[in-house]
Amino acid sequence: MSGDHVQQYGLGNIGRAEHTGSGDIVAGGKTVGATVTDPAVKALLQEIAKLRPHLDQDDRAEVDAAAESIAEESSSERRRTLVQRVTGIAALLGEVGLPVVTAAKALLSG
Numbered sequence: 093m094s095g096d097h098v099q100q101y102g103l104g105n106i107g108r109a110e111h112t113g114s115g116d117i118v119a120g121g122k123t124v125g126a127t128v129t130d131p132a133v134k135a136l137l138q139e140i141a142k143l144r145p146h147l148d149q150d151d152r153a154e155v156d157a158a159a160e161s162i163a164e165e166s167s168s169e170r171r172r173t174l175v176q177r178v179t180g181i182a183a184l185l186g187e188v189g190l191p192v193v194t195a196a197k198a199l200l201s202g
Contacts, residue, residue, distance in 0.1 A: 128163050132199040137163060139195040140178060146188050151181050175200060 128134045140159045144152055158174045165171040179196045182189030 130199075132195070132202050133163060136175070136178075136192070136195040136199050139191045143182055143185070143189060143192050146185055147181070155181055172200060 128137060137159055140155060144155070147155060155178055158178045162171055162174045162178070165174060175196045179189075179193050182192035182196075
């Protein structure tokens with residue numbers, strides 16, 4: 093739609109979401125709800141979801157951005173960098189972050 097005016101406020105906003113009719117939603121230029129088929133990636137994302145309540149707002153935004161990119165990333169080097177970013181934050185939380193670190197190790201060693 094030409095002429096649309098979109099304003100965003102606060103962390104976590106994605107802008108305008110568009111449905112293309114093919115079962116996907118494109119939000120902020122990225123596909124939302126893409127199916128993750130790699131079991132190691134799926135396990136890591138599940139552990140990240142459990143970690144979210146233990147994060148402050150800034151760390152949560154950082155982890156959410158990295159997690160979204162991990163699910164979509166095809167480059168193994170870029171994925172490794174994103175996983176290391178998440179595990180660094182998880183490691184600072186101590187025992188509560190350990191499942192994320194374990195799932196990340198499984199993903200990176202596979």
